[in-house]
Amino acid sequence: MKVKFWLLDVSHEPAGEASEIRLWGVDEEGRRILILDRGFNPSLYIIPSVDVEEARRRLISNPKLKKAASLVEAEERKLFGKSLTALKVEAKGQEAFETLAKALPKEGWVKEVLHGDLRASSQYLLSLDVKPCGWNQVEAREVKPPRNVKVEACFMAEGRPKAVEVLEVPSLRVLAFSPVYYSEIGSPNPLRDPVLALATVNSEGEAKVFTASESGDDRGLLEAFSSLVEAYDPDVIVGYGSNREDYPYLVQRAEKLGVRLRLDRTGHPPHQSLYGHFSVVGRANVDLLDFAEGMPEVKLKTLANVASFLGVKFEEPLEVGAGEAKRLWETGEGREKLKETCLRRAETVMGVAGVILDFAYQLSHLIGMPVDQVGAAAVGFRVDWYLIREAWRLGELAPKRVEQPYYPYKGGMVLEPEAGIHEKVAVFDFSAMYPSLMVKYNLSPDTYLPEGEREPEGGVYVAPEVGHKFRKKPPGFYKLVLEELMKARKQIRQRMKGLKPSQPLYRVLDARQKSVKVITNAVYGYSGWRGARWFRVEVAEAVAAWGRKTISDALAIAGKLNLKVIYGDTDSVFLGYEPDKVARFEAEVERQVGLEIKPDAIYERILFTEAKKRYAGLLQDGRVEIVGLEVARGDWCEAAKKVQEKVIEIVLREGDPSKAVEYVRQWIKDFKAGNFTLEDVTVWKTITKPIEEYEVRAPHVEAAKRLMAKGWKRYGDKVGYVIVKGSGKLYQRAEPYLTVSPSDVDIDYYVENQVVPAALRILQIFKINKNQLLAGIPPSKKEGLLKYF
DNA sequence: GCGACAACTCTACCA
DNA sequence: ACTGGTAGAGTTGTCGCG
Numbered sequence: 001m002k003v004k005f006w007l008l009d010v011s012h013e014p015a016g017e018a019s020e021i022r023l024w025g026v027d028e029e030g031r032r033i034l035i036l037d038r039g040f041n042p043s044l045y046i047i048p049s050v051d052v053e054e055a056r057r058r059l060i061s062n063p064k065l066k067k068a069a070s071l072v073e074a075e076e077r078k079l080f081g082k083s084l085t086a087l088k089v090e091a092k093g094q095e096a097f098e099t100l101a102k103a104l105p106k107e108g109w110v111k112e113v114l115h116g117d118l119r120a121s122s123q124y125l126l127s128l129d130v131k132p133c134g135w136n137q138v139e140a141r142e143v144k145p146p147r148n149v150k151v152e153a154c155f156m157a158e159g160r161p162k163a164v165e166v167l168e169v170p171s172l173r174v175l176a177f178s179p180v181y182y183s184e185i186g187s188p189n190p191l192r193d194p195v196l197a198l199a200t201v202n203s204e205g206e207a208k209v210f211t212a213s214e215s216g217d218d219r220g221l222l223e224a225f226s227s228l229v230e231a232y233d234p235d236v237i238v239g240y241g242s243n244r245e246d247y248p249y250l251v252q253r254a255e256k257l258g259v260r261l262r263l264d265r266t267g268h269p270p271h272q273s274l275y276g277h278f279s280v281v282g283r284a285n286v287d288l289l290d291f292a293e294g295m296p297e298v299k300l301k302t303l304a305n306v307a308s309f310l311g312v313k314f315e316e317p318l319e320v321g322a323g324e325a326k327r328l329w330e331t332g333e334g335r336e337k338l339k340e341t342c343l344r345r346a347e348t349v350m351g352v353a354g355v356i357l358d359f360a361y362q363l364s365h366l367i368g369m370p371v372d373q374v375g376a377a378a379v380g381f382r383v384d385w386y387l388i389r390e391a392w393r394l395g396e397l398a399p400k401r402v403e404q405p406y407y408p409y410k411g412g413m414v415l416e417p418e419a420g421i422h423e424k425v426a427v428f429d430f431s432a433m434y435p436s437l438m439v440k441y442n443l444s445p446d447t448y449l450p451e452g453e454r455e456p457e458g459g460v461y462v463a464p465e466v467g468h469k470f471r472k473k474p475p476g477f478y479k480l481v482l483e484e485l486m487k488a489r490k491q492i493r494q495r496m497k498g499l500k501p502s503q504p505l506y507r508v509l510d511a512r513q514k515s516v517k518v519i520t521n522a523v524y525g526y527s528g529w530r531g532a533r534w535f536r537v538e539v540a541e542a543v544a545a546w547g548r549k550t551i552s553d554a555l556a557i558a559g560k561l562n563l564k565v566i567y568g569d570t571d572s573v574f575l576g577y578e579p580d581k582v583a584r585f586e587a588e589v590e591r592q593v594g595l596e597i598k599p600d601a602i603y604e605r606i607l608f609t610e611a612k613k614r615y616a617g618l619l620q621d622g623r624v625e626i627v628g629l630e631v632a633r634g635d636w637c638e639a640a641k642k643v644q645e646k647v648i649e650i651v652l653r654e655g656d657p658s659k660a661v662e663y664v665r666q667w668i669k670d671f672k673a674g675n676f677t678l679e680d681v682t683v684w685k686t687i688t689k690p691i692e693e694y695e696v697r698a699p700h701v702e703a704a705k706r707l708m709a710k711g712w713k714r715y716g717d718k719v720g721y722v723i724v725k726g727s728g729k730l731y732q733r734a735e736p737y738l739t740v741s742p743s744d745v746d747i748d749y750y751v752e753n754q755v756v757p758a759a760l761r762i763l764q765i766f767k768i769n770k771n772q773l774l775a776g777i778p779p780s781k782k783e784g785l786l787k788y789f
Numbered sequence: 790g791c792g793a794c795a796a797c798t799c800t801a802c803c804a
Numbered sequence: 805a806c807t808g809g810t811a812g813a814g815t816t817g818t819c820g821c822g
Contacts, residue, residue: 049811091818109800136807143797156793162811172817180812189820202819267820276805284818296802299801377805378805378806379805379806380805380806381805381806382806383806408808409808410808410809411804411807411808411809412803412804412807412808412809413809414803414804414809433804434804434807495815500817515808521806523806524806524807525807526806526807527806527807528806528807528808529805529806529807531805531806540806540807540808543807544807544808569803569804569809570804570808570809571799572804573804611804611810611812612803612809612810613802613809613810613811614802614803614810614811626809627802627803628801628802628803628811629802630812632801632802632803633800633801633802634801634802635800635801635802635813636799685799685800685801686800686801688799688800694798694799695798695799695814695815696797696798696799696814696815696816697814697816698799698800698813698814699813700799700800700817701799728814729814730813731814731815731816752811755814757812
């Protein structure tokens with residue numbers, strides 16, 4: 001019989017030669033099903049240094065290799081666009097595959113081994129062009145499910161599955177969860193501290209909160225959570241920070257307590273897998289924090305901030321602070337509060353999931369990577385995997401990842417801005433400049449013509465400045481891929497035009513076009529990334545060079561039309577707005593440069609400092625846009641940002657700097673009078689590496705060290721610190737946020753080094769200096785000194 | 790030994 | 805753990821002074 005299913009997850013049972021691919025999905029009737037496919041074996045491709053037939057004989061004559069191989073045959077393939085005959089070796093199961101992948105590169109007759117780093121389940125999806133989060137069809141017969149496997153129906157594949165183009169996403173069961181841990185000091189430790197509460201919310205809106213016993217025994221909680229997961233049987237489990245925080249904790253905790261955490265569809269706990277994510281067999285584990293990383297607008301990635309940004313409604317608080325959990329747990333009233341917060345968190349996680357999951361499914365489908373991996377995979381690996389799949393369709397083998405030397409190259413062009421205030425400025429953008437250049441000049445690793453090589457018949461494109469050459473024909477890999485992506489995005493957006501945003505299909509399409517855009521925009525960066533399989537720095541270098549040429553040409557055209565140039569960065573130009581010249585400018589650029597340029601925004605008024613990449617402007621619709629300045633940054637305290645924002649607003653809307661000066665003075669007075677919260681003076685900075693690797697004693701590093709002394713760990717997190725009164729270097733006075741009380745705050749530091757500089761950044765344009773901002777404000781007494789005398 | 794200044798480290802932004 | 809270009813704060817090193 002034919003079974004049609006939406007693929008949720010794929011796993012691999014490496015049972016020797018009887019290895020089995022397991023496809024977990026939802027069928028058309030909405031049943032949760034499992035399809036078993038036996039007899040698929042992972043393969044390797046050998047590029048021999050001898051004749052293929054000779055290579056084949058050599059392999060077969062080696063008993064160890066012969067034993068591991070189930071099939072050896074010559075296959076016509078391409079590598080970097082070059083046709084070649086490879087020797088395909090199918091392994092007898094996973095172990096044999098690993099043996100071959102290890103032994104073959106050492107053979108003298110082997111030049112290169114490819115696909116040795118692609119796991120069996122990946123190869124399966126790849127070779128069949130079957131994609132997760134999409135519909136597929138397979139000829140299969142119903143069988144009894146394997147032991148311990150919980151599904152509504154199980155099938156044995158009798159053919160191989162094939163993708164079916166259907167867009168709809170079936171109705172899935174989603175379960176959001178959020179735990180709260182006990183902790184006395186610092187971070188909770190799973191070997192010591194119990195899980196105090198764990199809340200869940202499902203797609204139907206049913207909520208539950210489990211708690212540890214009176215004495216703090218959380219065995220029952222873990223057991224109850226497992227039972228709930230089994231009973232509800234979700235397809236998707238969502239959490240916030242679950243990959244880096246909750247799963248490691250829950251798994252360790254359960255192990256320590258001897259409780260079996262039965263979260264997956266085989267009754268087992270989650271296990272760590274690719275890209276550091278946790279795999280829950282048969283379900284998709286989606287950590288929304290992974291997706292929040294792709295929202296640069298949200299600086300501090302708390303659940304509350306992300307939910308607010310996405311327009312998800314919730315009530316505060318959503319956090320139980322590390323030390324607070326203990327305190328709350330001790331009283332009946334506190335315990336209720338703790339449970340409420342925990343539940344609110346789970347509800348908010350569900351709310352956020354409602355916004356993000358569509359995108360996650362579509363990204364997974366586009367890239368062909370299971371949805372639980374795609375979130376955790378960095379951009380480079382997403383592109384990598386997308387390209388591997390595209391390559392396969394074109395008969396191309398996936399090159400190996402090879403260690404590459406560092407080779408810096410010149411990037412985009414940034415103009416010196418005309419400092420000051422300008423009225424009526426139009427910003428023009430080249431649409432998708434880098435991808436378009438890659439298509440236009442056929443820039444790709446496989447079209448690159450190394451220096452000294454003879455030029456082909458069809459001719460070459462020569463990159464300006466850098467001189468790299470690329471064959472005009474045939475179309476290169478990147479060109480094919482990018483054309484496909486850009487065409488797809490256009491089609492999707494075309495289809496959306498006939499739909500209302502409220503329609504489910506609109507949401508699916510919108511999510512899809514967004515994921516297409518993400519990949520399209522990442523290909524240039526990928527091409528110059530040393531970890532890329534299709535790495536070729538000359539490609540990236542040529543793209544950037546052509547980009548500089550393109551924008552220079554556009555600027556020259558603007559000059560000819562007597563348009564005033566205010567600023568420009570990489571693919572955008574800021575020009576004095578002259579409505580009657582816009583059409584001519586656009587047309588002339590398109591004619592001479594061959595790329596499309598479009599007006600992106602018109603500013604009524606815009607201000608630039610001397611600095612590049614920093615400006616603020618008032619748009620025609622009345623919105624104020626702030627770019628690059630402190631307001632846009634996450635590493636300045638709120639106080640400085642608020643003041644700067646207000647200064648910008650006054651200057652742009654009212655055009656009155658003296659009013660802004662007055663505002664700042666008043667603000668400082670209030671501030672000195674103690675009118676602020678700790679949040680206003682906290683500076684957040686990321687710990688980007690293990691603490692011992694730091695070469696300097698920076699404030700945020702020292703604050704992090706103080707936290708670590710209390711059991712806080714993990715880099716990659718943001719540390720909030722406050723500068724407190726006292727003497728010595730700044731780093732000696734940087735105290736972790738939450739360990740500080742407002743009376744400790746070194747107000748002078750914040751005035752001198754945060755608020756005034758941020759305000760002055762704007763007001764210096766009007767020749768306003770520090771003294772004018774501080775005039776009439778007496779310097780506060782040096783308390784530190786007074787104490788000693 | 791001191792202070793001015795340059796060099797370096799670090800982070801986060803723009804495109 | 806996609807690229808280069810850029811600003812800015814803060815720490816550390818260096819150099820000339822006398």
